Amino acid sequence: MPISNETKETIINWLNQKCGVIRCFCCGHQKAWNLEGAAMTINLDLDSFRIHYADGIPQITICCPNCGYIMNFNPLVMGIKPTNIDEHNIS
Numbered sequence: 001m002p003i004s005n006e007t008k009e010t011i012i013n014w015l016n017q018k019c020g021v022i023r024c025f026c027c028g029h030q031k032a033w034n035l036e037g038a039a040m041t042i043n044l045d046l047d048s049f050r051i052h053y054a055d056g057i058p059q060i061t062i063c064c065p066n067c068g069y070i071m072n073f074n075p076l077v078m079g080i081k082p083t084n085i086d087e088h089n090i091s
């Protein structure tokens with residue numbers, strides 16, 4: 001699920017407030033992390049290829065712009081939750 005620019009701003013503000021400057025655990029890069037490809041992921045049932053919105057822990061994925069290392073955060077802790085759930089297959 002793509003993330004809106006408004007939500008990206010929320011993520012950036014949350015990261016700055018809670019984590020300060022984040023240094024990449026892999027390469028040590030510490031400039032701005034790339035939120036262009038950031039997405040909210042949820043559980044995918046590999047048997048039915050249906051998304052389970054109510055199961056598991058959703059994740060906000062951000063990527064180091066230098067080496068590609070990925071960090072995941074729980075959006076519920078950030079105060080972010082999925083929207084427009086009714087538009088998707090819910091199981």
Ligand SMILES: [Zn+2]
Pocket residue numbers: 024025026027028029064065066067068069
């Ligand atoms: Zn890196």
